[in-house]
Amino acid sequence: MQKNKKRQIKKSRQILLDNNIPITKPRMLVLGILLKNEGPLKVEDIIKLSRGKLAVSSMYRIINNLKNLNLINEFQTLENTKMIELADVKDEHHHHIFCESCGAVYDFEVDSHIEKELEKEIIKIKSKYDIIVKSHSLELLGLCKTCRDK
Amino acid sequence: MQKNKKRQIKKSRQILLDNNIPITKPRMLVLGILLKNEGPLKVEDIIKLSRGKLAVSSMYRIINNLKNLNLINEFQTLENTKMIELADVKDEHHHHIFCESCGAVYDFEVDSHIEKELEKEIIKIKSKYDIIVKSHSLELLGLCKTCRDK
DNA sequence: TATTATTTGAGAATGATTCTCATTCCTGAA
DNA sequence: TTCAGGAATGAGAATCATTCTCAAATAATA
Numbered sequence: 001m002q003k004n005k006k007r008q009i010k011k012s013r014q015i016l017l018d019n020n021i022p023i024t025k026p027r028m029l030v031l032g033i034l035l036k037n038e039g040p041l042k043v044e045d046i047i048k049l050s051r052g053k054l055a056v057s058s059m060y061r062i063i064n065n066l067k068n069l070n071l072i073n074e075f076q077t078l079e080n081t082k083m084i085e086l087a088d089v090k091d092e093h094h095h096h097i098f099c100e101s102c103g104a105v106y107d108f109e110v111d112s113h114i115e116k117e118l119e120k121e122i123i124k125i126k127s128k129y130d131i132i133v134k135s136h137s138l139e140l141l142g143l144c145k146t147c148r149d150k
Numbered sequence: 151m152q153k154n155k156k157r158q159i160k161k162s163r164q165i166l167l168d169n170n171i172p173i174t175k176p177r178m179l180v181l182g183i184l185l186k187n188e189g190p191l192k193v194e195d196i197i198k199l200s201r202g203k204l205a206v207s208s209m210y211r212i213i214n215n216l217k218n219l220n221l222i223n224e225f226q227t228l229e230n231t232k233m234i235e236l237a238d239v240k241d242e243h244h245h246h247i248f249c250e251s252c253g254a255v256y257d258f259e260v261d262s263h264i265e266k267e268l269e270k271e272i273i274k275i276k277s278k279y280d281i282i283v284k285s286h287s288l289e290l291l292g293l294c295k296t297c298r299d300k
Numbered sequence: 301t302a303t304t305a306t307t308t309g310a311g312a313a314t315g316a317t318t319c320t321c322a323t324t325c326c327t328g329a330a
Numbered sequence: 331t332t333c334a335g336g337a338a339t340g341a342g343a344a345t346c347a348t349t350c351t352c353a354a355a356t357a358a359t360a
Contacts, residue, residue: 055309076226133292142283205340
């Protein structure tokens, strides 16, 4: 998977260039970790995966950086654990499933016609509450396969 | 509104009786605050509204109590502020709107046909991911009227 | 390569939440 | 109504995640 790694480095670099942020080792490291591990990660996971190559304070700073540039999404699990994931570059809209037993988090997408229905409904809600809606997310709570089988 | 208050006390008491929890002053106080102030409250708000009649540690304990009994819902705002609200006894399903500027949180409901569509979609997701889904929630993010007008 | 502003690392500081344990308070039995 | 025993509470210490501070290291740029 050497090739894959090179692609990740290239991509990380490109993300930073595109956003006019200096390319530094810590930033490349965090982006690399997020690119390599698809789907949401705990802060704790990122710290582990960086294997001491990154100060905890720097990691928080970098995460906040990337969040402000909308390059990553942040959300909370049921147990209030903060989860971090790269914002979907392709802009596919996805939602989250939380397992209330083991705390696992999965992304999912809904049928495009449901997305459209949701968007129509959101337009109604906008006018009803007289607000601007910038984004939406459907969150499911339940039991994953593994926990259900226990 | 004396009458209203009595109704609240009665209701708080009933909630505790129904759930076989001893009726204590601190629990009545927390329930009273949640019943009186419809919609989500910050932990901080509950502390203020209890005006020193309740130890902070007790308040957290009581909130966790009620949460474990599914009597209250807990969720996070954008700024990661924990919000507490009484679970809807009538079991009307509601969702949340977050204002990303001032942090306000509002509840809303969607048309029943959308709820039905969502439920159908969730059944599909259940089988696709082979999970048990216990609840769902739609979260909107945007700007409230006041912040928009600024 | 030298300059300068920016970023980083390390640990202190903060803030929210949980824990501990002595005291107080409910509840159910007499 | 009183009492005993178990459960809940208050106060503050302890913990945990996150942010802050500032001297040292690093990146962009000329």
